[in-house]
Amino acid sequence: MTTSTRRSRVAMVSDVEAERLDLADLLDTLDDHQWQARSLCAGWSVREVVAHLTLADREFTSTMLRLIPARGDFDRVTAEMARERALRYSPGDLVAQLRETAGRPRRFPMSSPLDPLTDILVHGQDIARPLGHERPIPVERARPVLQHVWRSFFYGARKRFTGLRFVATDADWSAGDGPGEVRGPAGDLLLVITGRRAGLTGLTGDGQAEVATRLK
Structure with a gap:
């Protein structure tokens, strides 16, 4: 090899x-x-x-x-x-x-x-955010990871968020379809679609309340 x-x-x-x-x-x-x-x-x-x-x-x-x-x-x-x-x-x-x-x-x-990049990006936020530290996720790293998580059976994002559309405001990425739309920075979207409620604070759109409900 x-x-x-x-x-x-x-x-x-x-x-x-x-x-x-x-x-x-x-x-x-x-x-x-x-x-x-x-x-x-x-x-x-x-x-x-x-x-x-x-x-x-x-x-x-x-x-x-x-x-x-x-x-x-x-x-x-x-x-x-x-x-x-x-x-x-x-x-x-x-x-x-x-x-x-x-x-x-x-x-x-x-x-x-x-998966290794997904792990370090998400778990880095798992550690930093509760401690009050900002660790911005570069959009060039977030975008491919968002696409990976959305498509992955392991994370189950497409099933959990059926009928909702996610749109990144700082990266060329969107996924899902439906009447409810959620917009926000790629880093916050990544937290949400991997099941972290902490990402909700950065999101807007008429689908935000429904996203919050599905994360309970």
Whole structure:
């Protein structure tokens, strides 16, 4: 396998690396209380989300083996592993691990080439927003991830938001059809279609109330 072929396993790998390193810089500024704060990811602390992000290039075999007794419940397995890892490693260790593998072009088997970028963009917001930190998502990174999430069966966005149309106000992206339209920055749209109510504050349109209802 050539170097270029190996790198093709992760789409936009230089963007993934840049996002991971930028998040690591933010994590270096957090105190102990902030590490234990609740993230936007329901039931997860900031520390557990970071631990999850360090799994992106580690423990592939362990993850696959644990899926068997968990009956293929990937969310359950990754949540358990993140919590175990958060207890095993200090915040400093987790940040070092995130930096160490920031640019490695590996992803979990059966995942999409765009899943690593999706993970770091969304989980970066899961961490930053509850702590009052702004981490703008570059539109050139948000647009392909929005399209990926919308089309992905895993996220279920098209089913959840049937009858609604989403339009990015800062990027060339729109999806869905129906009488209700929702408009807003690509970063806020990304949070909403991945199930985060925090993105609602940046949205407008006659479909916003319906979106909020479906996120309950």
